[in-house]
Amino acid sequence: MGLKESMPHKLKTVIIGGSSGMGLCLAQKLYALGHEIVIASRSKDKLGKAVKTIGKAESYVLDVTKEKEVIQFFQAVGPFDHLVTSASDFVMGSFLNMPLDQAKGFFDSKFWGQYTAAKYGAPHLRTGGSITFFCGMAGQKPFIHFSAGSAINAALEGLTRALALELSPLRVNAISPGTIVTPVWNVMSEKERLREFEETAQKLPVKRVGQPEDIAQAAIYLIQCGFATGSVVYVDGGGRIA
Numbered sequence: 001m002g003l004k005e006s007m008p009h010k011l012k013t014v015i016i017g018g019s020s021g022m023g024l025c026l027a028q029k030l031y032a033l034g035h036e037i038v039i040a041s042r043s044k045d046k047l048g049k050a051v052k053t054i055g056k057a058e059s060y061v062l063d064v065t066k067e068k069e070v071i072q073f074f075q076a077v078g079p080f081d082h083l084v085t086s087a088s089d090f091v092m093g094s095f096l097n098m099p100l101d102q103a104k105g106f107f108d109s110k111f112w113g114q115y116t117a118a119k120y121g122a123p124h125l126r127t128g129g130s131i132t133f134f135c136g137m138a139g140q141k142p143f144i145h146f147s148a149g150s151a152i153n154a155a156l157e158g159l160t161r162a163l164a165l166e167l168s169p170l171r172v173n174a175i176s177p178g179t180i181v182t183p184v185w186n187v188m189s190e191k192e193r194l195r196e197f198e199e200t201a202q203k204l205p206v207k208r209v210g211q212p213e214d215i216a217q218a219a220i221y222l223i224q225c226g227f228a229t230g231s232v233v234y235v236d237g238g239g240r241i242a
């Protein structure tokens, strides 16, 4: 065996949605652990800032709802070790009043986006590889005006278990976050946001809302633990049981 063959390769991790929030935090942590990082999202500007925050990363402009773009993206990236999909829009609204197209658009983004990424990413994953999806607490504990979100998150839990069987020996897991302080909440004014975080924190057993670091820790566990597959890790400060 030559020297090159005997040396372990540097792990390469692709994070679709890695330009913001939990995906960006995970990218920083994995880079510090020695991973080669690839991030992708729609905004070139966000990607540029994220690369500076991470230190070093390949970045690709990608809309995960566009099948052709996803295929071309994975062809450009080539073989890699771990796929994480944190990309999604966030859509809330009354079940009776929200236009159907808006609910379907949310599915296109969060459910079909991750499905498409797994479908076209899996063939490029090296032996020992893994996929980590992002679902959310509402899949287990619904709240009002988030029916599409509840359905999407529950569907993603099902997809996780199904793909853990079908794509074996690749490992497939999901993280289900509770309320985490990320830019996704910037749709609210600062005052509303802080009130929401404060009220949520009081109801949670841990008495605080989550930070992206809490989720990055869980994602690193799922990436590193070779015995974890078909699992959904709930990182919600106890929100499901409160």
Ligand SMILES: NC(=O)c1ccc[n+]([C@@H]2O[C@H](COP(=O)([O-])OP(=O)(O)OC[C@H]3O[C@@H](n4cnc5c(N)ncnc54)[C@H](OP(=O)(O)O)[C@@H]3O)[C@@H](O)[C@H]2O)c1
Binding pocket: 016, 017, 018, 019, 020, 021, 022, 023, 040, 041, 042, 043, 044, 046, 047, 062, 063, 064, 065, 086, 087, 088, 089, 090, 109, 110, 113, 134, 135, 136, 137, 176, 177, 178, 179, 180, 181, 182, 183, 184, 185
């Ligand atoms: N934060 C929470 O409290 C919370 C709670 C439960 C579940 N979650 C879930 O956790 C995941 C990560 O959330 P986050 O809070 O970290 O969100 P975030 O800060 O808004 O980050 C989302 C990322 O996804 C990218 N993205 C959105 N749509 C995309 C598309 N069609 N194609 C490619 N990239 C796209 C965004 O960048 P571009 O704009 O550049 O595309 C951004 O980088 C999401 O699935 C979210 O639903 C979040």
